[in-house]
Amino acid sequence: MSTAEETTGGEVEPWEEVTPDAARRLLVAAVEAFAERGYHATTTRDIAGRAGMSPAALYIHYKTKEELLHRISRIGHDKALDILRTAARRDGTATERLADAVSSFVRWHAGRRTTARVVQYELEALGPDARDEIFALRRQVDAEVRGIIRNGVDSGEFDVIDLHGTTLAVLSLCIDVARWFNVDGPRTPEEVGALYADLVLRMVGAGKQPRGRGRGAEPQR
Amino acid sequence: MSTAEETTGGEVEPWEEVTPDAARRLLVAAVEAFAERGYHATTTRDIAGRAGMSPAALYIHYKTKEELLHRISRIGHDKALDILRTAARRDGTATERLADAVSSFVRWHAGRRTTARVVQYELEALGPDARDEIFALRRQVDAEVRGIIRNGVDSGEFDVIDLHGTTLAVLSLCIDVARWFNVDGPRTPEEVGALYADLVLRMVGAGKQPRGRGRGAEPQR
DNA sequence: GTCGAGGGTGAGCGAGCGCTTAGCGTGCCC
């Protein structure tokens, strides 16, 4: 949001890829309901009601309630992966790219918290096939973050003992934002993103022995 | 890695405070079912079946299905708070106490993952009264960790810009272990606890300016 | 031996679930 180079994190108009209009309204209603009450506690009547339609209308656009969850999960994971890929492929030092990846990923989890909650916490309601598809995306998410951290280790910017464990912890920290973030709370998504980027750079030991690699002169802050 | 002084993290025989025996078997069955499928997707028939009893037996020991969740949540939060309090009240530097708190808290979330999942992720299914009671416990959990970090800042051991935000992030990191930890995975609860303690000490900037301080070294004061 | 109390069961209630079906209104093509 601040600099032109930064990855956006929050999208302009979400769900615009879902057509026709009635299908999108149903899907948005489902996101809200799933995030509020959870998949299993949400009824198809509730979803249809939020979208201003009768219960039967849902089945014109979606085969089952689970298909709704699958579509939400798929689109959400695509978006999350896109955010990380954009940050990972920027020019700049590993330190800059990791900070950008974390801050934009966190901004998405905070700013679009309802979507993120469904994406991150309702996976187990998916059937086996959908679950496999989504888990493949999650492995790619993991690989993007691990790639940035490995770059930083290779360049000497980072000091990391357990690459896989640290990657796991970084992602875990970001994902959990969707659990606790409160829109009415004292922090904006941007503030949490900035704080978390700083904490993650500390976790990977960035900016301790600046060996003057790459183009990024100043390590952090 | 594990000194005799360390807080245990995993308990010897859990749920021993629940009597009579049939009530405990039902509660343990409910923990497993809630952790596997979630509260709303779990049926009372499933719980009773796992405990080897008829569906009606559940209502001899518990008024409703929600009372089961409440009891589990209450006991679990008491245990979590107890773990943190024990670590916070040890003798030693803030660095040592924070490392102990994080490693034992994480060991509990990993080693008793089923319980922790229910405790951390099924709160919203509680009614308003039970929710209030549990949230009060959660504020105490937060206060314990914040207290240790504040001690470290005051003593000069830690370098923390945002006390509340950092506390939130530390707890968030620990709690999320219950989401991803896999008993059949490559890491033991002890390994994750040690890794996370190290990462958290980095997050709070421990062991930077006072040389010779930090883990492994002899504590003074 | 009788009896009461308490832990347990089989059967089933009313409600609400996911989902289906028959039919209706509207707009487009000719």
Added chain:
DNA sequence: GGGCACGCTAAGCGCTCGCTCACCCTCGAC
């Protein structure tokens, strides 16, 4: 202007849910 495809609704099906109720078995007290 007739025919029809499409989006949608009202009604409701079959099922399973949380929970209840009438009754039974076991066992210690006397």
